[in-house]
Amino acid sequence: xxxxAVVAFSGGLDTTVVVKYLQEEYNLDVVTVTVDxxxxxxxxxxxxxxxxxxxxxxxxxxxxxxxxxxxxxxxIKANSLYQKKYCLATALARPLxxxxxxxxxxxxxxxxxxHGCSGKGNDQIRFDITLQSESNLPIIAPIRDLNLNRxxxxxxxxxxxxxxxxxxxxxxxxxxxxxxxxxxxxxxxPYNEPEEDLFLWTSTKHFPEEPTYLEIEFEEGIPISVNxxxxxxxxxxxxxxxxxxxxxxxGIVDHIEDRIIGMKSREIYETPAAMCxxxxxxxxxxxxxxNHEIRFKTMVDDEWARLIYSxxxxxxxxxxxxxxxxxxxxxxxxxxxIKMYKGNSRIVGRECKKSLYNKNMITYGSDSDFDQRxxxxxxxxxxxxxxxxxxxxxxx
Ligand code: ARG
Numbered sequence: 594x595x596x597x598a599v600v601a602f603s604g605g606l607d608t609t610v611v612v613k614y615l616q617e618e619y620n621l622d623v624v625t626v627t628v629d630x631x632x633x634x635x636x637x638x639x640x641x642x643x644x645x646x647x648x649x650x651x652x653x654x655x656x657x658x659x660x661x662x663x664x665x666x667x668x669i670k671a672n673s674l675y676q677k678k679y680c681l682a683t684a685l686a687r688p689l690x691x692x693x694x695x696x697x698x699x700x701x702x703x704x705x706x707x708h709g710c711s712g713k714g715n716d717q718i719r720f721d722i723t724l725q726s727e728s729n730l731p732i733i734a735p736i737r738d739l740n741l742n743r744x745x746x747x748x749x750x751x752x753x754x755x756x757x758x759x760x761x762x763x764x765x766x767x768x769x770x771x772x773x774x775x776x777x778x779x780x781x782x783p784y785n786e787p788e789e790d791l792f793l794w795t796s797t798k799h800f801p802e803e804p805t806y807l808e809i810e811f812e813e814g815i816p817i818s819v820n821x822x823x824x825x826x827x828x829x830x831x832x833x834x835x836x837x838x839x840x841x842x843x844g845i846v847d848h849i850e851d852r853i854i855g856m857k858s859r860e861i862y863e864t865p866a867a868m869c870x871x872x873x874x875x876x877x878x879x880x881x882x883x884n885h886e887i888r889f890k891t892m893v894d895d896e897w898a899r900l901i902y903s904x905x906x907x908x909x910x911x912x913x914x915x916x917x918x919x920x921x922x923x924x925x926x927x928x929x930x931i932k933m934y935k936g937n938s939r940i941v942g943r944e945c946k947k948s949l950y951n952k953n954m955i956t957y958g959s960d961s962d963f964d965q966r967x968x969x970x971x972x973x974x975x976x977x978x979x980x981x982x983x984x985x986x987x988x989x
Contacts, residue, residue, distance in 0.1 A: 596704040597622045597649070598733065599697050601690055601720075603632075604639040605766075606757050607709035607736060610746045612646045613753050614735040615707055623707075624650045626697050628690045630660040631770025631828065650701065654693055657770060661827045664689055665771050670814040670918050670925075671897040672875050678848045679860065680867035681901050682772030687716055688906035691723035698730055705731045712737035715853050716767075719904035726907060743777070764791070770831050772844075772864035783849060783859040794839045794863040804934040805837050806941075809873045811929070814922030816870055831866045838865035842936040853903045872940065873929035880945035881924035890921055923947075 598615050602608045602625035615621045625643040629636060636653050643651040664685040673681055698706050706724055710717035717737055724732050736746065743765075750757055760766065765777040773794055779785050789797050810818040816830060823830035838844055844865030850858050879887060893914055900911045927945035931938060954963045983989075 595620060595622050597624060597701060598705045598707045599624045599626060599694055599701055599703040600707040601625075601694055601709065602627050602639070602643055602648075602651070603709075604634065604642045605709075606743075606746055606750060606761055607711075607765075609642065609646065609755050609757075610741075610749055611707060611709040611735050612643070612648065613749070613755070614739070615733070616647070618735070619733065621705070623648045624652070624697065624701050624703065626652045626654065626694055628686075628693050629653060629655045629657060630686045630689065631657045631832075632768045652697055654697075656689060656693065657828045660686060660689055660770060661831065665831070666815050666827075667915060667918070668771075668898075668901070669816065669870050669874050670922050671894045671914075672871050672878075673894065673898040673901065674871065675898045675902040676848070676850060678846050679850060679862060679902075680772055680864045680871065681898060682769055682862065682864060682867065683767045683774045684715065684719060684902050684904075685771060686769045687719035687904070688723045691720050692727060695724060695727040695730075698728060703730065705733050707733040707735065709736055710734055712740070713852075713854070713856065715902065715904065718853050719906070722904045723906065760791075770828065770835075771867055772862050775861040775863075776858060780859055780861060787847065787861055791861065792845065792863060794835060795845050795865060796840055796842045797845075800841050800935040804932050805841060807834060807837060807869060807931045807933070809834075809870065809929050809931065810927070811874065811877055812926050814874065814878075814919075814925040816874075831870075834866035834869050836865075838869050838933055838938065839863070841933040841938065843933055843938045844868045869931055869938065872938075873931060874925070876929050876940050876943050877927050877945055878921075878925055880927065880943060880948045880950050882921060883949065886921055890918070893917055 598621040600608065600611055600615065600623055602612065604627070612623050612625060615623050625648045627636060627639050640651050640653060668681055668685055675681055675684070694706050706728065708720045710720055717734060721732055735741070747757070747762065763778045764775050764780065767774045775791060780787060808820050809816050818824045819830050819833060823833060844863055844867070846862040846864060848860060850860045852858055882890070897911065897914050897918065900908055905911060924945070924947035926947060927943065929940055930942035932941045953961065
């Protein structure tokens with residue numbers, strides 16, 4: 594009897610080549626799994642492609658809600674930006690996809706699990722760590738195992754009559770609801786400016802003539818509506834912001850990133866909703882949290898992003914950090930108003946239900962209830978050691 598492989602399948606170059614390789618070189622029956630995390634693909638077409646490859650079975654799993662609730666929302670609470678720039682769109686989806694692969698592998702009584710990651714990137718780490726902790730099945734990654742390069746893959750695809758779309762020939766692209774990641778090709782020279790046709794979610798030239806306002810409402814750190822719409826529809830909420838902010842050119846990131854295995858890579862992202870939501874969330878946290886909480890949480894957020902980036906979604910430390918982060922969100926309830934206009938986005942207003950911002954105290958008007966005379970004693974004590982040290986230094 595022929596052994597069976599379950600493989601993550603997107604219909605793109607890598608995973609298509611993998612299916613063919615598994616069948617031809619490894620003599621395996623193949624079952625493909627496409628996990629819908631909002632990549633907005635034509636899933637019927639993907640199924641058609643899979644069937645054309647003579648797979649034994651194909652699964653299309655709609656996991657958008659799970660992706661939003663269990664992966665994107667925690668990342669908003671953690672203001673998650675790896676190296677201050679990358680919203681982790683790809684990194685967040687990988688553990689979810691890997692868990693679904695294990696689920697289908699069990700259902701199908703498969704003998705191996707396969708994926709199309711290369712041995713150079715981060716995704717292999719994220720897939721493998723989740724796969725190996727959720728199942729004992731062997732993992733095959735043909736592109737890594739056979740040390741294939743892109744030219745070899747393209748040649749292999751051509752030989753087998755596999756059609757690859759134009760953009761996918763030039764770049765390696767991954768996308769989901771939270772963002773679009775683009776790398777490779779001419780972008781590998783970090784001085785090369787990306788060509789405009791690369792951007793599909795964000796305008797780079799033509800913007801709406803009027804500003805667009807987004808009023809984002811949060812409840813305990815989670816966005817629950819935008820412009821008073823999309824309650825209970827978090828997938829639509831994120832899509833809406835992607836669309837509105839993208840039209841104004843918000844959310845393009847071009848940066849140099851440190852991969853887990855030590856290489857530096859040049860990455861381009863389109864992440865309009867992530868940028869707006871994290872920006873807004875950070876802003877409302879500043880209303881709700883004490884100075885001490887904010888300073889400490891910044892470090893925790895950074896560590897959270899580093900763990901997720903490095904494939905350690907199920908690491909106990911990450912779960913501990915989640916408990917801390919959740920407990921900091923109790924008062925992060927309110928609204929933030931963002932104004933976007935022709936490539937520019939800024940927060941123009943905010944209100945928080947349990948705010949530490951105290952207008953009566955801060956006001957310069959006559960209605961202030963703060964006695965300014967209190968400050969001079971505070972300053973003496975606050976600066977006491979520094980003042981003393983400086984005096985000693987200068988022999989004053
Ligand atoms: N550098 C990003 C990450 O490691 C994006 C990877 C995207 N993958 C791709 N095939 N383009 O999460």
